[in-house]
Each structure stands twice: as C-alpha cells, then as structure tokens.
Amino acid sequence: MDYDVLILGGGIIGCAAAYELSKYNLNIAVIEKDYDIADDISLVNTAIVFDGSETKDDLMSKLEHIGNSMLFDITKKFNVPFKRVGSLKIVQDEEGVKILEDMYNRAKKRGIENIYLIDDKAVYDIEPHLKINVKKALYSGNTAVICPYDLAIAYAEVAFDNGVIFRLEEIVQDIQKITKGFKVTTNKNKFTCRVVINTIPGDNYTIDLSRSTIKNDHNRIQYLLLDEKFKCRLSNVVMKVKGEDNLINQVPTLSGGTLIGINTNKSLGFKELLEEASNLIPEVTKDDVNSIFYDNYSKDLMFIDDSNSTKGYIKVTGKHYAEITIAPSLGKMLCETVVSNLSSTLKKNFIDKRRDFYRFRDMTKEQRNEAISLDKRYGKIICLCNKVSEGEIVDAIRRPLGARTVEGVKRRTGATFGNCHGAYCISKIIDILAREMDKKPTEIVGDSKNSKVLASRIKEFNDM
Template identity: 60%
Template sequence: MDYDVLILGGGIIGCSVAYELSKYNLNIAVIEKDYDIADDISLINTEIVYDGSECEDKFLSTIEHKGNSMLDEITSKFNVPFKRVGSIKIANENKAIDIIEGIYKRAKERNINDIYLMDKNDVKDIEPNISLDFKKAVYSPNIGVIAPYDLAIAYAEVAFDNGATFRLEEEVTDIKKIVNGFKVTTNKNKFSCRVVVNTIPGEYNTLDSDIKSNGQKESDVHYLILNDRSKPFSNSIITAISDEGDMIKYIPAAGNESLIAINKKGTLKFNDAVRLAKKVVPSIDKDAVNSIYHEKSRNNLVIIDDNENYNGYIRVCGDHYATVTMTPAIASMICETIVSNLTCSKNKNFIDKRREFYKFKDMSDEERNEVIAIDKKYGKITCLCNLISEGEIVDSIRRPLGARTVEGVKRRTGATFGSCHGAHCISKIIYILARELNKKPTDIVEDSKNSKVLASRIKEF
C-alpha cells in the first residue's frame, strides 16, 4: 500500500485529521486540489466559537460543545488567537424573546449549564456601557472568537513537521474499493491506501451511496469590517435577534479587525447595512466601516459516516456555520476510529509545537529591536496599515507549507486588510514572492493557476 491513510481535501477538517493522525506511526497524505491548504475557508469568516446552545440539532450541538471545550489547549499550544469573550443575545419583540428563551431551555436540557437568562440590569453588570434597547437577553460566557485560518494552518504545519505529506495541486477524480483498502485516482497519480478520510464537499461518489443529503439550507451574511482605528464597541459578542429570526452580530476581533455580521436574505445597500448595524452598535457611523462583503452561510448537517459497517472509508460531509468550532471534536473522533481499527503505535518523536513566528504589530519596541538585530527584514514595514514587516512576509513563504500565492501571504500575515486595501503593499508582496520562489513577478498568482496579478511588464506594451 502507498499510504496507510489518505485524507482527501485540505480544508480545516482535513488538516486537523492529519494533525491527530500524525501522533501515530502511520504513513499519511493529504490530497488538495488547490495551490494552498484551507483556501476554501471564506476569507471573511464570522470567527465565532459556538458552545452548542444555538444549535437545533442535538448531535451537532454535542460536537460543538465538545469542540469548544478542546480549543483552549489547542490554541494556546499553537499560538492561535482565541478569546472567550462571551456572547449576549438580545431581544425586544415577542417572537424574538421566545427564540431566546428557547435557546436557554434547550441548552439546559442538554446540560450546557454555563448559560444565563437575563434582563437589562443583569447585562449592565457584564457590559456597563451597553446602551441598547432590549427586554430579554441570554448570556453564554463560553462563546469566543478565533482566527480560523490561523488554526487550519497551524494544524497543517504541525502535521507536516511530524511527517504528514501534503500533495497540493492534485485533484481527486475517483475512489474505488479494492481488497484490504482503496484505490484513489487523481489527475496526476494513482494511490492505494488502507483508509480513506474523504472531506471533499458536495460531490458524492459511489462509496457515499448511503449518505443522504439534507438539502442546502443557505442564508446570506453581510459583513461590515470595521477599521482597526475604531475601538472595540463591547468586549462581548452582541447579537440582536428580530421577530423574523434575522440576526445582527457585533464580533470583537480575535485577529485584526472587529466585524458586524448581518444575517439577512438578499442584497443589502451600504447605508441600509450601517442602519441595521446600529441595532448592535448605536454609535457606529460610515467612517468606522473599512469594507463590506457578502457571503453565503450554510446550515447543512455535518455527517460523519464512519461507524456502521466500518470498512476503512470515512466520509465527512455537510457544510455548517460552526464547522470550525466542531473541528477538534470531529478530528479526534475520526482518529479514534482509525487508530482502533489499524494496528499502529504512538509516534514517540511527535512534537506538538508550531515553529516560532513574530508579529511585529503585537511586539514591544524592545522585542522589535531584538528581532531586527537577528534579521533586518523585520525592520522594513511592508503593510503600513496593519504594521506587517517584510520579515513576516518572508517567514510566511519559507514556513512549512508556506504561502505561494498573494492570497496565501494575505491570509497568513493579514497584509492588505487595512484601509488602503493593498494599494500600497500588493506590488511589494508580489516582488517578495517572486524573489523567494525564484519566479518572475509576472508569474505570481492571486490564488489559483489562472489568476495572474500582473498582466505583463510595462515595457512590453
């Protein structure tokens, strides 16, 4: 067999499964069709770590709750931004109050005990500056904010450092059952393996015949990214729920910028979005908004198909608004199933640590001088808006599974996400990528094969 385990799809689930399995003496590979891992995590993500209380489905609520409880340890050892800021959901109207009371009751029935039904005065004790009009609130102190892309990259880096292979730019085209395992065909190779963990969304092959889709439950989310000069409006996540079930959330930053997420069907004009945002942040004005994005959020059941008649094929499918939260729990369940079915021992050389990195923006002057003395590139600022140094850009390219595209650098470092939207730094990033990858600047791509950023050299016109 070429591999013990082949993980299909290098999203956050694929990377987390690779991390868990790299703790064992197994020959594993992740096959990802794109240039980079975790490229499908939406660039703008709500970044919330849920606690299971909002989730209607009982099984998923349990996985959310378990994932939430595992994240303190994982994020602290990987140095990934994660804060338990707490969440206050507020309601003013009758049906919305029923929704809030329903969340509280359901959570209690499921033994999610750290949840409190409150009135305005109780909320003032937690958020003294809150000036919103509401009648009832439900408070969940365990809900937090995280940098999801950073978490996915961290999982992959540690898995890679512990021996997992990542086969990028390789697209899975077929999976077949063979004696004692599977044959996986890609656009470049054919591999045999004992176990397949298939995390590729949407497309079902013949091995998935038992899995029934529960249909696409899609909703629109409109994001207002607030500029980093505006102070956090509250320490907690504030969610205003309307009678129609629409939600407007203020989310204090885990990484760079705070944001407001408006769950509302259809398109939304900028002025209307700012008007709705006032329901969670009354003092907000247009100047506080850096950019506005529209995304689709999905509420499809995550199905982990591994138990009944286990034959080595594990399918994770579905697309859920809380997948990031569930990831550690899903990965450890899958790992347990595989390890208990394959005879494998623990990897004694496993290093549960991510390689060091520096964030110039968060360092004291003394720390900055120390790192500049080691490498002068940390003294050259590439992204002026977010204070990101050339040293960080170079490190993001040279790290294990480093960035090879402009998008990869942006996501890893946060460059171009400031108020100039990359006008100042994008060309510098392209030239650094070209230098580090030994390519021509005109060959550097945004995020995939056909996305060149520079059309040609100016002299060629």
C-alpha cells in the same frame, strides 16, 4: 498499499484530522485541489467559537462544546490568536423570550455551564455601549473568537513536521472500493490506501452512489467591517435574534475592529446595509465602514457517515456555520475511529509543537530589536497598516507548506488587511514572493492558477 490513510480535502476538518492522526505510526497523505490548504475558509480574520447552546442538534452541540474547550489549549500551544469575549443573544419581544428560555433550558440539560438568562439591566451592565431596547438576553461566558486560517495552518504545519504528506493542486476524481482497501483517482495519480476520510463537501463518487445526499441550504450573509477607531465597539459577540435565526451579529475582531454580519436573502446596497446595522448599533455611520463583502452561510447539519468505518470509508459531508468550532473535536473523533480500526500505535518521536515565528505587531521594543539583530529584514516594515515586516513575509513563504500566493501571504501574516487594503504593500509582497520563488513578478498569482495579479510589464520599468 500507497498509504494507510488518505484524507481528501485540506480544509479545517481535513487539517485537524491530519494533525490528530500524525500522532500515530501511520503513513498519511492529504489531497487538496487548491494551491494552499484551507483556502475555503471565509476571508475574515475572526470566527466565533460557539459553545453548543444555540443548536437544537445534540451531536453538533456536543462537538461544539468539546471543541470550544479544546481550542483554549490548542491555540495556546500553537500560538493562534484566540480570545474568550463572551456573547449576548438579545431579544426584544415575548416571542423571543420564549426562544431564549428554550435555549437556556436545553443548555442546562446538556450540562453547559456559564450560561445565564438575564434581564435588560444586567445586559446594559455587561455592554454599556448597547443603545437599543432589550427585553431579555442569553449570556454565555464561553463564547470566544479565533483566527480561523491560522488554526488550520498550525494544524497542517505540525502534521507536516510529523510526516503527513500534503498533495496540493491535486483534484480527487473518484473513490472506489478494492479488495483490501480503496483506490483514489486524482487528475494526476491513482493511489491505494486502507482508510479514506473524505471531507470534500457535496461531491459523490463511485463509492457514494448508494448513499443519500445532503442538501445544502445557503443563506446570504453580508458583512460590514468597521474601522478600529469606531468608538461604540461592543466587547461581546452580540446577536439580535428573531425566531430561530440571528438577524444581525456584531463580532469584536481580533485586530481591534468590528464585524457586523447581516443575515438576509436579499442583496442589499450600502445604504440598506447601514440601516440594518443601525438596528443593532445605532451610532454606525458610513465613515466608520472599512469594507463590505458577502458570503454564503450554511445552517444545515454536518453529516458524519462512519457506518462503513470498519471497512475503512468515513465521509464528512455538508457545511455548517460552526465548522471551525467543531474541527478539534471532530478531528479527534475521526482519528479515534481510524486508530481503533487499524490498531495503530502512538509515535514515540511525535513533536507537538509549531515552529517558532515572530508576530512583529505584538512584540515589545526589546523583542523587536532582538529579532532585527538576528535578521535585519524584521526591521523593514512592508504593511504599514498592520505592521508586518519583510522578515515575517519571508518566513511565511519558507515555512513548511509555505505561502506561494498573495492570498497565502495575506492569511499567514495579516498584511493588506489594514485600512489601505494593500494599496501600499501589495506590489512589495509580489516582489518578495517572486524573489523567494525565483519567478518573475508577472508570474505571481492571487490564489489560484489563473489569478495572475500583474497583467504584464510596463515598458518603462525595465528593472521591475
């Protein structure tokens, strides 16, 4: 057999499973079609860590609740930005109160602590900047915010340092059962393995033909990212609830900004989005908005099919709004299933540590001077908005599973996420990538094979 375990898909779930399994004496590979791992994570540096109180599904609730508490330790260990900010689900009518009461009773029955049903006065005590009418709210002290791709990258880096092979730019085309395991066919290779963990959402292969498919029901969510200078920022995650859905969310981002998410099936223009946002935060004006974007939001359940696990095929299908939250618990659950089936033993030399790195913007003056004395590239700021130094960008490229694209550098360092959206630094990032990878600047790509950033050289600039 080529591998003991093949993990298909290098998203957050695949990377979490790879990390957990890398603790054991197993020969493991992750197959990912993109240039980089976790490339599908929504492009916002802040995701909500749910606590399992909002979902009606008991398994998802359990995975969220365990994931929430695991993330506290994991983020500390791997130096991933994480903050427990709390959340308020607010309602404005009696129908809403009934929904919150059901949610509260469900949470209590599930043993979720630190959840309170509160009246309007208590809401304004917790969130003095909230200016809209509130009838009742469900407060959770468990809700947190996290940098999602930093978590995925940390999982992958530690798995890589413990021997997991990452096969990037390789597309899974088929999975077949063979006598003592499986054959996985990609666009480049054919591999045999004892166990397959398939985290590719939606696709069906020869092995899946007799299985039912899960239908993904997408809602559109449109975002307004407000400037860090916006004064009426709410410090909790605040969700305005109508029926079973969150109509509008405001999330305090880890970099000090404010993200407003508007759930809608329509494509709204800027003016309409501002009007919707003002239903939660009346003070917001067009001058506060830094950027606008949209994504597809999945309400559906994940479908975790381990019915064939004794024969070695585990399939995780579907998309879910809380996949970042459940990644640690689901990764552990997948690992336990595999380990018990293969009777694997723990590695004696497992290194549960991410290689050190500097985050210049979070350092004191003394720490910065020390870093610069070791490598003067830490003294050269490339992204002025987010204070990202050349040293950090070089490290992001040279690390295990390092960045090879502009997008990879952005996600790993936070460069270009500031007010100028990369107008100042993007050409410098391209130059550094080209120098480090021994390529021409015109060969550097945004995030995939055909996404060149520079079309061609301009004749006049011969030494570009």
